[in-house]
Amino acid sequence: MKRLLYLGLLLACTSYGQDFSFGRKMVDTLTSASFWGRGYTNDGMKKAADYLASQFQSYGLAPMSGKDYFQDLSYSVNTFPGKMEVAVNGKQLTPGKDFIVAAESKGAKGDGSLTQADSVQFVNQKDRIIFKLENKLTWEVAPEAVDFSIVQLDKNSVSLPLIAYKVNFENKLVKNFKASNICGVVKGTEKPDSFIFITAHYDHLGGMGKDVYFPGANDNASGVSLLMNLAHYYASHPQRYSIGFILFAGEEAGLLGSKYFTEHPLIPLKNIRFLINTDLAGTGEEGITVVNATEFPKEFEWMKKINEEQKLLAAVNARGKAANSDHYFFTEKGVPSFFFYTLGGIKAYHDVFDKAETLPLNEHEHLFKLIVAFNNKLMGN
Ligand SMILES: [Zn+2]
Numbered sequence: 001m002k003r004l005l006y007l008g009l010l011l012a013c014t015s016y017g018q019d020f021s022f023g024r025k026m027v028d029t030l031t032s033a034s035f036w037g038r039g040y041t042n043d044g045m046k047k048a049a050d051y052l053a054s055q056f057q058s059y060g061l062a063p064m065s066g067k068d069y070f071q072d073l074s075y076s077v078n079t080f081p082g083k084m085e086v087a088v089n090g091k092q093l094t095p096g097k098d099f100i101v102a103a104e105s106k107g108a109k110g111d112g113s114l115t116q117a118d119s120v121q122f123v124n125q126k127d128r129i130i131f132k133l134e135n136k137l138t139w140e141v142a143p144e145a146v147d148f149s150i151v152q153l154d155k156n157s158v159s160l161p162l163i164a165y166k167v168n169f170e171n172k173l174v175k176n177f178k179a180s181n182i183c184g185v186v187k188g189t190e191k192p193d194s195f196i197f198i199t200a201h202y203d204h205l206g207g208m209g210k211d212v213y214f215p216g217a218n219d220n221a222s223g224v225s226l227l228m229n230l231a232h233y234y235a236s237h238p239q240r241y242s243i244g245f246i247l248f249a250g251e252e253a254g255l256l257g258s259k260y261f262t263e264h265p266l267i268p269l270k271n272i273r274f275l276i277n278t279d280l281a282g283t284g285e286e287g288i289t290v291v292n293a294t295e296f297p298k299e300f301e302w303m304k305k306i307n308e309e310q311k312l313l314a315a316v317n318a319r320g321k322a323a324n325s326d327h328y329f330f331t332e333k334g335v336p337s338f339f340f341y342t343l344g345g346i347k348a349y350h351d352v353f354d355k356a357e358t359l360p361l362n363e364h365e366h367l368f369k370l371i372v373a374f375n376n377k378l379m380g381n
Contacts, residue, residue, distance in 0.1 A: 022232070023364040024356075026225035027282070030202070031215035031356040038216060039141070039206015040079040040177060045249060048202055049180050052247055055228060059235040061184030064244060064266045070180040073260040077177045077253060078104055078145045082170035084209025086151055088114075088131065088162050096137075096212040096352035098157035101169055102150035103142035111166035120155075122162040131162055138350045139205050139214060141253045145173045169209065179203065179249035181257045183266055186234045188242035195267060196375050197244040197275040197335075199258070200227040201251030201326055205350060214352060217359040220251070222282030222342075226367055233372070241273065241379050248326045251279070258326035262333050269330070274299065274378050275337035276371060277327035283345030284363030287315030291339040292331060294320045299336070299378070306373045312366040315343070342367075 029035075029051070036044030053069040063069045084095045093099045108129055114122040120133040128148035133155040151167065182202070188194065200223035204216030215221070227245060234243045244267065250256030262269065293300040300318060307316045321331065327339040342363060348354040 022229050023222075023225040023361055026228055027217055027221045027356050027359060027361060030221035030224060031217045033213065037206040037213035038202055038204045039214070039252075040077050040174065041081045041207045042213075044206055044213070045179055045203050049182055049247075049249070052202060052224070052228070053182050056182065056184040056231065056245070059232045061186055061231055061235055061245065064183035064185045064246075069182045069184055071183055071261065071264070071266065072178065072180050073250065073257065074176045074178050075250060075253060075256050076143045076173070076175050078142045079172050079174055079206070080169065080208045081172055082210065083168045084212065085166075085168040087166045088153070088158055089164060091158070093153070093157060095209050096214075097154070099151055099153050100137045100139050100208060102152055103140040104144060104146045105149040105151075105171060106145050106147060107170040108149040109168045111164065113164050114162045116161055124165070129165070129167070131165065133158075136351070139208065140350065141205055143253060145171055179257065181249055181261055182247040183261075184231065184245045186231075186238055186243045188240055189238050190240040192242050193271055194241045195244045195272045196239075196241055196378055197246065197272050198227050198230055198371070199246045199248060199275060199277045199326055200224050201248040201257065201279060203249045203251055203253075203257070205252055212352060214350070215355045217354050217356045218280050218282035218346070219349065219354055220279045220281075221356070222280065222359065222361060222364075223278035225361075226278050226281050226364060226371075229364070229368055230371060233368075239375070239379060240381070243375070244272070251326055255323070255326055255328060259329045262329040269333050269335050272330070272335045275327060275330050275335050276374070277325055277337060277339040278367075279325040279339065280341040281364070281367060282342065282359040282361050284313060284342035284367070285360070286344030287313045287317060288340045288342050288367075289317040289319050291319045291322045291324065291341075292327065292337055293318035295331070296336050296338070299338070299374075302377045303338070303370070303374050306377070307370060310369060310373065312370050313363060317343070
């Protein structure tokens with residue numbers, strides 16, 4: 001009995017371990033320093049794009065355009081490639097942990113005194129710089145630079161009142177940043193003109209200065225790893241319908257990659273039977289929330305039923321429309337779509353703590369199974 005139980009456990013661990021190790025390895029790779037937060041300095045996004053396209057090729061996906069995997073676009077973005085030094089009241093602060101420079105800031109160099117403007121802001125009017133106390137540091141991507149600087153401080157990293165500062169940080173506005181969506185397809189065996197799309201954004205915030213980057217493990221290395229696992233699977237198990245895979249650029253800059261695709265679709269949008277977008281897929285101990293559930297109640301019921309029958313996730317919650325990820329412009333153009341995100345677990349978001357080491361990735365295999373079963377239902381398998 002004992003020996004059988006042990007073998008059973010061993011087998012369970014092994015089958016779970018295979019899927020898990022794929023997702024984990026992919027998240028580790030995408031969050032490594034060489035991809036520098038898949039953003040705007042150190043060529044991070046371009047390196048990630050090249051790596052992911054080479055993975056598509058190795059799985060055997062065809063380029064959606066018929067030519068190559070890349071759909072190019074460009075946009076304007078404010079970047080911080082150089083120095084990133086901030087001291088207040090004589091104390092040197094650590095970038096990313098103690099402070100961030102607001103994404104739209106211009107560079108600043110020099111020192112001066114500060115005047116308290118309100119309960120959380122201290123300013124130097126002449127030098128056009130604002131120091132703001134925050135409960136949590138949350139970074140963004142900005143399309144332009146303003147003519148002042150904002151330094152956001154973790155309120156626990158400084159002693160009040162703020163009296164004096166010394167800074168040296170540089171911004172560079174890049175007017176025509178070049179990015180690419182990565183688009184592959186597994187051709188359908190019976191209805192190649194009918195598509196199911198699986199999408200995820202691979203870009204993140206990039207780096208802030210020379211030494212700090214935002215790994216974006218949950219946002220969205222987790223969703224990319226799930227998409228890549230599904231691409232790997234479908235490439236060796238072609239379906240009746242074609243399965244399209246898009247890794248979007250520019251999501252953090254305002255859903256720019258997915259917007260571009262819907263304006264320049266590589267296949268007619270009306271041929272997409274359903275689109276599933278995954279973004280923030282790295283936790284899940286409390287289940288998932290499905291955006292657009294109320295728009296497509298029949299498909300949502302299918303998803304809930306599959307989840308209950310196969311005992312996959314703790315909960316599949318319904319939410320209405322929301323412009324919060326790359327499904328949005330597809331929905332607006334009439335493409336039936338869901339966007340799901342996982343619930344529970346770590347709360348790191350758009351900060352340096354969203355890293356691979358602390359990402360549980362505990363529902364990767366269940367999400368994989370849920371999507372495969374849902375797609376089967378969509379295709380009438
Ligand atoms: Zn995201």
